[in-house]
Amino acid sequence: MANYKTCMECGNELLADDIAIHRKLVNRNADEFFCIGCLAEKLGSSRERIEELIAYYRATGKCTLFV
Numbered sequence: 749m750a751n752y753k754t755c756m757e758c759g760n761e762l763l764a765d766d767i768a769i770h771r772k773l774v775n776r777n778a779d780e781f782f783c784i785g786c787l788a789e790k791l792g793s794s795r796e797r798i799e800e801l802i803a804y805y806r807a808t809g810k811c812t813l814f815v
């Protein structure tokens with residue numbers, strides 16, 4: 749049994765950042781996730797924008813989802 753999570757839309761393996769930004773933008777208590785690409789599509793945004801947000805939250809150090 750795989751011990752990593754996969755995107756519920758496309759099945760890609762998820763990284764910690766993918767899960768963290770999903771929790772931040774969609775649902776903090778989620779246990780199913782989208783990868784960055786699918787999340788961007790769902791939110792009507794772009795992958796670049798989501799990656800910027802990840803970098804921003806990590807840089808601020810204020811969000812406990814990003815360590």
Ligand SMILES: [Zn+2]
Binds near residue numbers: 758782784786787
């Ligand atoms: Zn996906």
